[in-house]
Amino acid sequence: MGEKKDYKNVWVFHHYATPPTMNGFTRPYNFAINMQNQGYKTTVFAASYLHFSDVNLIHDKKLFIEEDHSDVSFVFVNTPSSVKNTLARVKNMIAYYRKLFLVTKENSKKHGRPDAIIASSPHPLSLLAGIRIAKKFNVPCICEIRDLWPEAIFAFGKSKENSILGKILIAGEHWLYKRADALIFLKEGDKDYLIERNWTIDQGGEIDLSKSHYINNGVDIPSFNRQIENNALQDNDLHSGKFNVVYTGAIRPVNNVGNILDTAKLLNDNDNIQFLIYGDGNQLDYLKKRVIEEGLSNVKMKGYVDKKYMPYVLSKSSVNILNYSQTKYNWSRGNSSNKLFEYMASGKPIISTVKMGYSIIDKFDCGIELEESKPEELARAILKIKYMSEDQYNSLGQNARDGAKEYEYKKLTMKLVDVIESVGLKGSR
Incomplete structure (x- = not known):
């Protein structure tokens, strides 16, 4: 036996x-x-x-x-x-x-x-x-x-x-x-x-x-916090003191990252706002070319960064963008993106370019969801968060952090x- x-x-x-x-x-x-x-x-x-x-x-x-x-x-x-x-x-x-x-x-x-x-x-x-x-x-x-x-x-x-x-x-x-x-x-x-x-x-x-x-x-919150402490990314843009609008993830059609560039063009005159885009995908080279040709001085295409640095990157953001195509996916049933919960764990406000069914962002009041995925709408949302009171801003971040605990x-x-x-x-x- x-x-x-x-x-x-x-x-x-x-x-x-x-x-x-x-x-x-x-x-x-x-x-x-x-x-x-x-x-x-x-x-x-x-x-x-x-x-x-x-x-x-x-x-x-x-x-x-x-x-x-x-x-x-x-x-x-x-x-x-x-x-x-x-x-x-x-x-x-x-x-x-x-x-x-x-x-x-x-x-x-x-x-x-x-x-x-x-x-x-x-x-x-x-x-x-x-x-x-x-x-x-x-x-x-x-x-x-x-x-x-x-x-x-x-x-x-x-x-x-x-x-x-x-x-x-x-x-x-x-x-x-x-x-x-x-x-x-x-x-x-x-x-x-x-x-x-x-x-x-x-x-x-x-x-x-x-x-x-x-x-x-x-999200594994203890691991997320350890990575912030142990895996600092040497990136001057993260420490520039500017209002960092951060996107992390794949750069492909379903993520509609070109929409972020369109938004950046509308805000190009605001010297204190910069867009930091971390990720790789089949549209990266095309978007890099757009940044140069359109003179988007407020956009930095960072390319691929090891995921162990992502918690640190998110901790240095001012607002994190969930950027998707409205039409290439059915969002009515919710969102299971790992990125959403990492964004929440970072304790920073979130803007989603699509309005989700069963919305976690609405449930925990930790950001803004757009009715329409248009550059003008995204620009308005970014400015709303940038210029809201310190108490309002901190409340959104704390709500995100508290909500992440439900998905630990x-x-x-x-x-x-x-x-x-x-x-x-x-x-x-």
């Missing part, structure tokens, strides 16, 4: 998951660290090709490699590069899905079977693998819905809902939701989607709404533990 296991073994399937030392999604790691004290051991199965860094952790024919990060096990599945085009990205997803079956089989022989599987949906094949592998081990599968992927595909015009492909995607989505033992949505309003589709049992459908849960992204990972972890316990750990099939 082997030694009795005194912990619950949770497997997480998340294609883009990484520890904090790498560039990717750290949500699984943040949960895993906090779940250790609740009697859970987490193994994260991720892709070896780090999509956000263009780095592959495996350079030979190994099926996978294992790494330990603060007692969180990471298994990186050998996947090819996805950087070239859409076809390469699809091949990358399929490779991750197909190899998961053999990788998890080998892992179970070495480290034991799972008690539950959490499958996250940067793409739906992760969910499909989770459901199929959970059935094999006779354990529950919790499906985490990061984005409503068919809806996002339709919003970006890559397929139409009424097309053959669209109908197949929706049918596949329904199949996954029906067979999941529990659903975790990252945006508060995403539960509404099940009702809009008439898929719930109360509407004559097949999906029990009570198995749907909401756990947003969040220790608190969110208890919600995840409740979901895991709700499905039981002996399987429901």
Whole structure:
């Protein structure tokens, strides 16, 4: 007889998951660290090709490699590069899905079977693998819905809902939701989607709404504060004494960063306001060219900066901008952006260029949401915050800091533990 296991073994399937030392999604790691004290051991199965860094952790024919990060096990599945085009990205997803079956089989022989599987949906094949592998081990599968992927595909015009492909995607989505033992949505309003589709049992459908849960992204506040102290960025613009309008994140069409440049042009005569843009993306070179050609002396395109410096950057801002396209995404169900909670943790006011449903900014009164994503509207909001009284300004910042506590990972972890316990750990099939 082997030694009795005194912990619950949770497997997480998340294609883009990484520890904090790498560039990717750290949500699984943040949960895993906090779940250790609740009697859970987490193994994260991720892709070896780090999509956000263009780095592959495996350079030979190994099926996978294992790494330990603060007692969180990471298994990186050998996947090819996805950087070239859409076809390469699809091949990358399929490779991750197909190899998961053999990788998890080998892992179970070495480290034991799972008690539950959490499958996250940067793409739906992760969910499909989770459901199929959970059935094999006779354990529950919790499906985490990061984005409503068919809806996002339709919003970006890559397929139409009424097309053959669209109908197949929706049918596949329904199949996954029906067979999941529990659903975790990252945006508060995403539960509404099940009702809009008439898929719930109360509407004559097949999906029990009570198995749907909401756990947003969040922030590790102690770690955030330590990074401010330990990772100061030597950037003269941050310490210029000017009113720093800061944007951090990807520079691509959905983020509509050109709108910030249009706004800066309207405020170019105000010598005390400067726009600091940190990030990389396929529009960076184009926007740098615009800054030069249009003589935007109040804009500094900083390019890529290691994420360990971001807390310090945000701590030196005057106002942080959540800048999105109004039309390229459905914001009515809320926002799960990691950036939002980092902005809040910095204790500075926030301006969002879109008005969100289930608005966290409105809930905690920590900034301004624009009715229209127009440069004139954004300029007015910036000036409103710049010239408000010190008490008003400090109140917005304190509200942001207090609101961030509601999304601290220790608190969110208890919600995840409740979901895991709700499905039981002996399987429901």
